[in-house]
Amino acid sequence: MTVGFIGGKFLPLHLGHVYAIIHASTMVDELYVVLSHSKKRDSELFTESKMEYIPSQVRLRWLSQLIRDMPQVKVISIEDDHGNDDYNWAEGAELIKGKIGKQIDYIFSSEYEYGEIFQELYPDSKHMLIDPERHSVSISATKIRQEGVFNHWEFIPDIVKPYFVKKIVIVGTESCGKSTLTRNLAKLYNTTYVSEYGRTVCEELGGCDGVITKEDYHKIAYGHKMEEFKAIENANKLVFIDTEAIVTQFYSNLYNQEHQPVLDEIAKLQDYDLWLFLEPDVKWVDDGLRVHGEEAMRVHNNESLKELLDNQKITYEILSGDYHRRLISAVELIEELL
Ligand SMILES: NC(=O)c1ccc[n+]([C@@H]2O[C@H](COP(=O)([O-])OP(=O)(O)OC[C@H]3O[C@@H](n4cnc5c(N)ncnc54)[C@H](O)[C@@H]3O)[C@@H](O)[C@H]2O)c1
Numbered sequence: 001m002t003v004g005f006i007g008g009k010f011l012p013l014h015l016g017h018v019y020a021i022i023h024a025s026t027m028v029d030e031l032y033v034v035l036s037h038s039k040k041r042d043s044e045l046f047t048e049s050k051m052e053y054i055p056s057q058v059r060l061r062w063l064s065q066l067i068r069d070m071p072q073v074k075v076i077s078i079e080d081d082h083g084n085d086d087y088n089w090a091e092g093a094e095l096i097k098g099k100i101g102k103q104i105d106y107i108f109s110s111e112y113e114y115g116e117i118f119q120e121l122y123p124d125s126k127h128m129l130i131d132p133e134r135h136s137v138s139i140s141a142t143k144i145r146q147e148g149v150f151n152h153w154e155f156i157p158d159i160v161k162p163y164f165v166k167k168i169v170i171v172g173t174e175s176c177g178k179s180t181l182t183r184n185l186a187k188l189y190n191t192t193y194v195s196e197y198g199r200t201v202c203e204e205l206g207g208c209d210g211v212i213t214k215e216d217y218h219k220i221a222y223g224h225k226m227e228e229f230k231a232i233e234n235a236n237k238l239v240f241i242d243t244e245a246i247v248t249q250f251y252s253n254l255y256n257q258e259h260q261p262v263l264d265e266i267a268k269l270q271d272y273d274l275w276l277f278l279e280p281d282v283k284w285v286d287d288g289l290r291v292h293g294e295e296a297m298r299v300h301n302n303e304s305l306k307e308l309l310d311n312q313k314i315t316y317e318i319l320s321g322d323y324h325r326r327l328i329s330a331v332e333l334i335e336e337l338l
Pocket residue numbers: 006007008009010011015016017019020036037087088089090091092093096108109110111121130131134137138139140141
């Protein structure tokens with residue numbers, strides 16, 4: 001039985017790493033993918049970067065997902081942070097040998113320069129080079145860190161993409177153009193979106209006012225979150241989300257005069273990258289589910305929603321004006337985010 005390993009930092013995991021792992025996995029009976037990490041050392045790689053430090057647990061998850069259906073491949077995580085600024089290869093080798101606990105026949109990498117180090121630290125193992133010129137997948141993690149993940153999106157595996165997706169949420173009261181703006185932005189940016197789940201629930205009920213109960217709000221909040229997870233999985237850099245838990249709380253106050261702690265808790269967990277607040281200064285459109293069209297009521301509701309957002313210390317960007325103006329302002333803000 002032959003045993004090999006391929007080590008790395010995977011900051012971030014890209015398709016070049018995947019190429020090397022897959023090829024290595026076909027050359028041995030048992031392959032170990034070694035994640036070497038040190039928070040201190042790894043964080044320093046991000047000082048001049050367009051990206052932020054990626055915790056080792058996130059990287060371990062990516063690798064674990066990548067090899068989940070490859071029984072001959074195992075991932076091991078090794079922390080080698082002993083306060084040194086430079087990586088101590090000899091110490092790292094001892095830790096790797098200890099964790100693998102078997103004769104190591106092959107060490108895989110795409111770096112010629114590792115040959116000498118491996119020869120010294122693993123005299124009984126053979127260094128196997130995989131595409132050292134990087135002809136097959138021409139990318140390095142250093143380049144991704146320097147230039148940003150969105151500039152090299154085509155080299156990011158689908159299992160890694162969700163971690164980097166920017167979440168843009170669009171909030172506002174009835175008939176302020178949220179759903180249209182959400183769909184338009186998703187089309188413009190060729191990505192996924194989440195429509196207002198509360199609307200789906202109300203459509204199933206045949207209305208909202210008078211028929212919706214406390215439990216329905218829980219269903220809306222959980223259902224909406226599940227839709228968000230799905231949309232993030234399939235998103236192309238950005239995901240657009242129509243409403244969230246604070247807006248659901250607003251409707252609970254409006255229709256049922258009830259404040260629901262569970263919605264506050266969900267709101268606290270939300271980590272959107274950009275909040276777009278739509279002012280209700282466009283024409284009120286009666287779609288059969290809306291009931292608060294009088295101007296004074298629209299103004300009052302708008303203030304109530306802002307108050308709820310302020311209570312949760314949310315920073316939001318206000319969009320107003322006609323539909324075209326709102327779209328332009330939204331795009332400007334999104335470009336800044338990107
Ligand atoms: N102590 C040891 O014995 C030992 C041995 C191996 C690795 N390590 C650890 O792993 C780290 C390796 O660093 P790194 O910067 O090379 O890791 P990395 O995360 O950038 O790359 C991981 C592996 O993928 C290969 N690779 C990267 N881009 C590729 C591409 N486009 N095509 C094909 N293959 C590609 C690399 O050569 C490396 O073998 C070391 O710094 C060390 O922490 C330690």
